[in-house]
Amino acid sequence: YIFKKTLNYNLPAHFDRITWEDAFDLYGSDKPDLRFDMKMQDAAFMAELADFNAFKAGAANADKSIERHKRSGIKVLVVKNVADKYSRKHIESLEAVAKTYKAKGLAWMKIDAEGKFEGGISKFYAGKEAEICSKLGAEKNDLLLFVSDEKWQVACVALGAVRKQLGKDLNLYNPADEFHFAWIIDFPYFAWNEEENHWETEHHMFTLPQKKYWDTLESNPGAVKGDLYDLVLNGYELASGSMRINDPALQERIFEIVGYSRERAEKAFGFLVQAFKFGAPPHGGIAPGLDRLIMLMRHEESIHEVIAFPKNNLAACPMDECPSVVDEKQLQDLHITVTEREE
Structure with a gap:
């Protein structure tokens, strides 16, 4: 609706779906430009x-x-x-x-x-x-x-x-395919850390593994795919999301595979696992980048062109002069000490 209303451009009713592995194998990126x-x-x-x-x-x-x-x-x-x-x-x-x-x-x-x-x-x-x-x-x-x-x-x-x-x-872009959306799916769940010699999650430990891999999580972690999904457009990632684990037993298995001891997991995430025991429903979401979408709709090359209050390369805002000096009382409340460098 938005593309038709603002640009008079008809998007397809369904976007392409490409597995993570095919995206890399065919295009060399998990956010391929498909134009x-x-x-x-x-x-x-x-x-x-x-x-x-x-x-x-x-x-x-x-x-x-x-x-x-x-x-x-x-x-x-x-x-x-x-x-x-x-x-x-x-x-x-x-x-x-x-x-x-x-x-x-x-x-x-x-x-x-x-x-x-x-x-x-x-x-x-x-x-x-x-x-x-x-x-x-x-x-x-x-x-x-x-x-x-x-x-x-x-x-x-x-x-x-x-x-x-x-x-x-070579200007290979198809003018009739000005905006090419695609879903990237079937992301790998685990990656092998060669330096530390253990498995770790590609995204985070709370992503839901696809159910067909639950029986072989420990025996073959490298084959596991996660219930993750990215929306990409013209070589940019526009949105990223996943389904989340809601089963405490499954969550504890993931902790063990990535090397979190029961004590460490309990200390860091015990509150979450405990909450799952009260019957947290299946849940998930996606976070779209609206600034990035508007940038692409306007054919801009920098997101700064469409942000109302852009920061510059110094991470400072020229309009409200942030960051500015923080009150000493605020620093004390946050237990932060600022040490000025001697000239």
Whole structure:
């Protein structure tokens, strides 16, 4: 109603639904920009076609111990009909984007007018053009961009950032799809903390695990999905929400999996678990960012353009001069001491 009333724009009755894993695997982000359709592809087969060291780590995939990371760590983008336009300098600028997101590099090849590979890593794959192009749907004058990493998510995020940059550089956005909403669902519940060698929750400990995983919470935490959901628009997260645990026994199981002793859990959250015993109903919610929505509706690039009283980069408000000096009595009430730095 709001989009029709203010912008005369008809939104679909139902938004797309994309699983968290597919969002990363295809777009490299859990808030993908879906206004253009260039999807990332799995390129694990490239490690079998040639002895190219950079692809070996991606094929090994060190994250296989975690259920959701069984996909390949070798990702590729097929950029259509730009090989003759993209110089080495252009490609190096894209590599810089990938490296910003922890990629070790950006491998590439062009397909020339005769259907042969040229540039980049083409010497490793000479004579394999027909097989590779068939599997990737690549054609003459296409540019192939690869990121390989032993961690699937690192490869996805890095190449996803390249995808986002290409969308801007090549103006790939579909003008008929000006506002593309989607729900992101099936978020992983647990993540393995390699430094501390234990499981922890991806979001927080009070999110409801999906019921089909209740029987295997302890035996296979990496496979558990949570009842979480995000609403995204044009590459931005607009709203995030979840269903919450209301069963004290289930809550205590989550505490144990993430390493909270019964004593620690009781001290920190005993009041909550106790409250559940009085029959708290199933409950959940979602928190929409209205400022962000208005920013996107107005095609602004900064949320400061639509906030009535914006803070500047110094976290100060130019209109009411906050933050200002706090009365000493107020500080005492809050048990806060302010120590001024000597010049």
